[in-house]
Amino acid sequence: MAKELVKGNIAIARAAINAGCQCYFGYPITPQSEIGEYMGAHLPQMGRVFVTAESELASINMVIGAGTTGAKAMTSSSSCGIALMQEALSAMCIAEVPGVIVSVMRGGPGLGNIAPSQGDYFQALKGGGNGDYKLIVLSPSTVQEAIDLTYRAFYLALKYRNPVMLLAEGMLGQMMEPAEFGEYPYKDPDVTQWALGCSHNREARNLVSLYMPEGALEAKINKIFEKYELITKNETTYEEYMLDDAKLVLTAFGTVGRIAKAAVNKAREVGMKVGLFRPVTLFPFPDKELHEVAKNTDLILDLELNKGQMLSDVRSAVFGACPVEFYGRSGGGLLSPDDIFAKIQELYEKIDNKKAAGVV
Amino acid sequence: METLVYKRPESLLKAEKGGGFTFCPGCGHGVILRTIAELLDEFNIQKDTIAIASVGCSVFMERFLDLDVAGASHGRSTCVATGIKRCKPNNFVLTYQGDGDAATIGFNETIHTACRGEHITTIMINNTNFGMTGGQASATTMLGQVTTTTPYGRKAEETGYPLHAAEIVAQCEGTAYSARVAVSDTKNIRALKKTIKKAFEVQLKGLGYGFVEVLAGCPTNWHMTPTEAVEQIENVIKTVHPLGVFKDITEKESV
Numbered sequence: 001m002a003k004e005l006v007k008g009n010i011a012i013a014r015a016a017i018n019a020g021c022q023c024y025f026g027y028p029i030t031p032q033s034e035i036g037e038y039m040g041a042h043l044p045q046m047g048r049v050f051v052t053a054e055s056e057l058a059s060i061n062m063v064i065g066a067g068t069t070g071a072k073a074m075t076s077s078s079s080c081g082i083a084l085m086q087e088a089l090s091a092m093c094i095a096e097v098p099g100v101i102v103s104v105m106r107g108g109p110g111l112g113n114i115a116p117s118q119g120d121y122f123q124a125l126k127g128g129g130n131g132d133y134k135l136i137v138l139s140p141s142t143v144q145e146a147i148d149l150t151y152r153a154f155y156l157a158l159k160y161r162n163p164v165m166l167l168a169e170g171m172l173g174q175m176m177e178p179a180e181f182g183e184y185p186y187k188d189p190d191v192t193q194w195a196l197g198c199s200h201n202r203e204a205r206n207l208v209s210l211y212m213p214e215g216a217l218e219a220k221i222n223k224i225f226e227k228y229e230l231i232t233k234n235e236t237t238y239e240e241y242m243l244d245d246a247k248l249v250l251t252a253f254g255t256v257g258r259i260a261k262a263a264v265n266k267a268r269e270v271g272m273k274v275g276l277f278r279p280v281t282l283f284p285f286p287d288k289e290l291h292e293v294a295k296n297t298d299l300i301l302d303l304e305l306n307k308g309q310m311l312s313d314v315r316s317a318v319f320g321a322c323p324v325e326f327y328g329r330s331g332g333g334l335l336s337p338d339d340i341f342a343k344i345q346e347l348y349e350k351i352d353n354k355k356a357a358g359v360v
Numbered sequence: 361m362e363t364l365v366y367k368r369p370e371s372l373l374k375a376e377k378g379g380g381f382t383f384c385p386g387c388g389h390g391v392i393l394r395t396i397a398e399l400l401d402e403f404n405i406q407k408d409t410i411a412i413a414s415v416g417c418s419v420f421m422e423r424f425l426d427l428d429v430a431g432a433s434h435g436r437s438t439c440v441a442t443g444i445k446r447c448k449p450n451n452f453v454l455t456y457q458g459d460g461d462a463a464t465i466g467f468n469e470t471i472h473t474a475c476r477g478e479h480i481t482t483i484m485i486n487n488t489n490f491g492m493t494g495g496q497a498s499a500t501t502m503l504g505q506v507t508t509t510t511p512y513g514r515k516a517e518e519t520g521y522p523l524h525a526a527e528i529v530a531q532c533e534g535t536a537y538s539a540r541v542a543v544s545d546t547k548n549i550r551a552l553k554k555t556i557k558k559a560f561e562v563q564l565k566g567l568g569y570g571f572v573e574v575l576a577g578c579p580t581n582w583h584m585t586p587t588e589a590v591e592q593i594e595n596v597i598k599t600v601h602p603l604g605v606f607k608d609i610t611e612k613e614s615v
Binding site for chain 1: 426430439442443447
């Protein structure tokens with residue numbers, strides 16, 4: 001299949017259909033409304049399910065219903081809409097109900113704006129819902145990666161019976177670039193051992209999020225956390241770029257990763273040893289891998305379109321192996337390759353001066 | 361010859377599987393759940409039914425009914441039911457909710473489910489308070505009714521007027537059947553079964569949304585004996601939430 005010019009939001013919708021998404025439940029919100037529009041135009045024609053829900057609360061709970069039957073179900077929304085879904089996401093994790101949630105971030109807090117932002121890293125990774133749980137969170141930096149990770153999101157949701165969030169920025173949703181769809185590359189797991197439906201040849205079963213008997217909830221939490229360990233072992237994914245001799249390593253996720261890559265190229269052109277480490281899975285976060293990188297470099301510069309959210313995970317992974325600096329903009333401001341390059345120059349000079357003074 | 365005329369319905373979870381009701385004496389839930397179980401047996405749809413456990417005294421559905429059960433967060437039962445029914449149109453899908461759930465936190469969902477005409481059935485138990493959490497005022501609480509959050513009686517100027525769910529649901533074009541019945545005397549309990557049967561039938565025939573509101577006693581939170589609770593339904597609650605069939609598209613002329 002040849003490459004074609006495609007917009008990020010449309011690419012995600014088309015990839016979901018290719019992945020066998022049987023039903024989409026959603027409520028419109030900029031900058032991701034094209035996903036619902038595309039689904040509304042295509043799913044009913046294919047004999048699949050499309051429902052415009054009365055709210056994001058309703059749409060995620062419809063995803064839960066579909067998920068309990070083992071169907072591939074999806075919703076999509078943005079920042080304040082995803083905020084409304086948090087209770088349900090927590091319930092899905094403990095009840096082990098699969099589902100795919102596409103979060104195309106806009107500016108926050110509040111209604112914020114519709115400019116580029118990565119303000120919802122904490123929302124996706126650090127809860128908002130109640131209790132101990134984790135979403136699997138995938139972060140694309142290109143339209144091609146958005147397609148590939150949409151495929152993977154459906155597969156991982158069924159494989160681990162956990163909600164999977166595709167966390168993209170409005171920038172990626174609205175961006176057009178060449179990409180290739182190919183075929184859905186995964187073999188889907190059997191759902192008949194747990195899904196609800198016809199119980200003629202088995203005992204009745206249930207998928208609920210209430211565990212009242214003493215010790216029952218703790219046992220269930222321990223079970224899902226064992227699963228999270230397995231997910232960390234099996235699914236951690238990241239991109240390394242020019243790290244071998246890097247004295248300064250940039251960390252960034254999503255589209256900021258590709259802007260940072262342009263800055264790395266610029267720095268390399270003038271002989272500065274700069275590299276990039278980009279987590280693709282935000283949970284599981286590549287802790288060990290980033291720690292190894294930190295041991296072999298002089299400084300890490302974390303870049304985000306927020307006030308420093310992934311920064312907490314970067315610091316935790318680095319665990320003192322090297323200093324960590326942060327550079328970001330919030331509320332819709334964008335980082336350009338030139339901005340990042342200027343910051344690189346400033347910090348690189350400090351590394352050299354410290355070395356000259358024998359500090360490092 | 362002996363003929364068995366009364367037995368435990370198959371759709372009620374057997375005690376040896378952990379089944380059994382955990383309701384307060386005089387509570388209406390047991391009668392309603394047994395009626396639902398009898399009908400599931402009569403239609404022979406136990407093994408094709410998925411029930412939604414809502415938040416409230418109904419939350420332990422999987423301990424009461426021997427059915428596949430999906431849990432829902434407070435107010436979202438009909439959304440979960442919508443997701444299930446759209447994926448499994450051949451399954452019978454039932455939500456069992458209270459007034460706190462279906463008429464208060466989840467009334468938006470109830471109305472939109474009705475407007476979409478989802479082929480599901482909702483049984484809403486209206487005991488005019490949040491029973492599970494200890495008797496706080498809900499949307500259906502009557503004016504003057506004393507609850508833990510309206511200790512001087514519900515006043516319209518402070519908390520507004522009681523919501524009449526079955527009448528409002530009847531206004532939605534997607535609703536095939538909407539009625540209010542009561543668990544009080546034998547006559548009403550017989551009407552309860554006939555009414556729920558009708559709501560099941562509209563789903564089985566694919567006609568639209570079926571909604572049955574059941575007035576039920578909550579003696580514990582009303583601070584009454586079971587007998588007084590029945591009298592309260594008959595003499596007081598029925599005057600505020602009248603019994604009746606508010607929509608039935610299978611009848612040529614409905615109320």
